[in-house]
């Protein structure tokens with residue numbers, strides 16, 4: 001026993017000396033040699049799927065699909081599991097814990113999956129240690145099956161993962177967090193709640209032809225992947241909903257979302273500090289989603305006034321001492337998202353990352369918007385929602401009060417007619 005301990009101690013000492021005194025290139029050479037010898041004896045191939053791709057810009061879709069696939073497999077075989085309660089506490093999703101291994105079989109071949117995490121080497125103390133770790137799934141398989149695994153098994157896992165995710169999916173409503181919170185737990189840029197708005201095209205009252213047109217447009221869009229590929233355009237569609245307050249713009253969004261069964265991202269532009277942040281937020285949205293910017297004319301000064309205002313402010317601040325100036329500047333830290341930044345995110349090169357997205361703007365004052373923002377092609381469909389007519393009123397009365405007729409209906413009809421004559 002003592003003999004073993006002393007040998008280990010000597011080995012550690014040799015290793016430390018080796019690290020300290022051997023030239024770096026010699027170390028690299030020896031490490032390479034070591035790895036080669038191990039791979040000669042070790043007959044397995046390992047494939048790693050990282051959680052984040054592209055400098056942490058975007059969470060990898062493959063990682064999420066593998067996670068879903070494995071949660072299905074691991075609930076039966078893994079011993080240490082993590083539980084996630086979903087769908088209004090109705091279902092529990094189990095995922096394998098770190099360093100836990102799950103075995104799977106594909107066409108008679110055995111493969112092993114493990115969930116891994118790597119903590120950074122740095123010595124700094126982090127408030128959010130979970131944010132710094134890198135997560136991944138590792139697939140291990142005998143090297144004689146390498147071809148079959150890379151060609152068929154991985155696509156099988158991704159396909160199954162997608163199907164399971166679609167089956168268990170609960171639609172969500174996301175809202176953007178201010179950027180100072182992005183460094184918090186898992187750097188989430190969006191917070192979400194289950195989306196359960198009951199609006200449908202049956203409960204929304206509007207011109208029947210227009211309703212049908214919008215419905216068909218949405219259905220056509222969601223099935224038009226090949227069309228968008230063929231014409232070389234990003235799979236996106238823009239809607240502009242405009243009209244006086246309370247005329248059903250938000251209800252229309254909920255109706256569209258319910259029809260398509262997409263997630264909703266309610267983007268509060270005033271909380272976005274600059275164009276780069278906006279880009280990162282939009283990159284962090286999932287496919288099959290609707291990005292909504294409500295009251296776009298109030299969210300941002302997109303009419304070119306910003307520059308003038310800033311110049312005036314700068315003039316006012318010139319006479320102040322440096323400390324007051326810094327405090328004032330910090331307090332004033334308003335959104336610097338520009339019109340061109342917004343346009344670039346909607347249909348610039350960045351917009352082609354991901355697909356099947358709908359962007360909806362709403363406004364009460366369409367005339368105040370910059371024409372570049374709402375030109376056809378960018379906002380493909382402009383829909384005006386206006387005050388209702390008597391027929392629409394009857395449908396609403398039926399929806400809300402469940403009545404087909406009432407003694408006051410005649411009087412109300414006269415009032416509606418009078419109102420229409422006044423406005424024409």
Ligand SMILES: Nc1ncnc2c1ncn2[C@@H]1O[C@H](COP(=O)(O)OP(=O)(O)OP(=O)(O)O)[C@@H](O)[C@H]1O
Pocket residue numbers: 203204205206244245246247248249250251252364396
């Ligand atoms: N066309 C409509 N059909 C059915 N309900 C409607 C319609 N228009 C408005 N409503 C009802 O009126 C209320 C206000 O509608 P909503 O919030 O959608 O209006 P809005 O246009 O988004 O208003 P704002 O411009 O103030 O945001 C909702 O409760 C909605 O159900």
Ligand SMILES: [Mg+2]
Pocket residue numbers: 249250251294
């Ligand atoms: Mg609204």
